[in-house]
Amino acid sequence: MSGLKARLLAERDELTRKLAECEADLADVEDRPTGGPEPVILADFLTENLGEQRWLLHGLMAVGSVNMIVAHGGVGKTTLVTQIALALAAGVNVPALEARITTPTPILYISAEGSRILFRERVETARRNLNIPAGGTRWFIQPRDLTDYQIGSASLERLIVKSGAKLAILDTLGYFWVGDRNKDEHWKERVMVPFRALIARTGV
Numbered sequence: 001m002s003g004l005k006a007r008l009l010a011e012r013d014e015l016t017r018k019l020a021e022c023e024a025d026l027a028d029v030e031d032r033p034t035g036g037p038e039p040v041i042l043a044d045f046l047t048e049n050l051g052e053q054r055w056l057l058h059g060l061m062a063v064g065s066v067n068m069i070v071a072h073g074g075v076g077k078t079t080l081v082t083q084i085a086l087a088l089a090a091g092v093n094v095p096a097l098e099a100r101i102t103t104p105t106p107i108l109y110i111s112a113e114g115s116r117i118l119f120r121e122r123v124e125t126a127r128r129n130l131n132i133p134a135g136g137t138r139w140f141i142q143p144r145d146l147t148d149y150q151i152g153s154a155s156l157e158r159l160i161v162k163s164g165a166k167l168a169i170l171d172t173l174g175y176f177w178v179g180d181r182n183k184d185e186h187w188k189e190r191v192m193v194p195f196r197a198l199i200a201r202t203g204v
Helices: 003-030 077-090 116-129 154-163 184-202
Strands: 055-057 107-111 139-141 167-171
Touching (some): 055 077, 077 116
Parallel strands (some): 107 167
16 A cells, blocks of 8 residues: 555544544534523634733732732721722822722722721821822712612612722622621622622623
């Protein structure tokens, strides 16, 4: 048998095998339900036009992500988050952070813990320390009479949409959902799933 014939026979066998695989895959696809979202294959995913990654805090907080600051009580989480929120709203850098803030970002801060009066004092201190003007800065807080701010509630989503915010801060997270925080399934079902759905609907 010539080398050419052997090569052609081998190619035919390989093509026959690939055809059989394709027929099997096609039959499998035809058995699947129609309608709804289509899964994206690897080749298409690797060539998707996604644009550039956008950041709220460059290298730390990506647009469209869920982020948490976790630490023991009383170490300054709210103080830090308040400074970050004001800086983002004004488009200025926080001296203690290396992450760059390049453009002003509308912020909605929902404070569910503690005294509103004391929180206002904390915000004012941070604003003065960062030399941020009170007027013209798109930093918002929930109204005093808001009572339903549970994750997944219509009132929380309406407030977020009305504010025009690109980042919503929920402080402290434990007040925004009901469940056992030590159970993974509660955390996923009652926090992350509705968060992801909210991001998909609003982009916040």
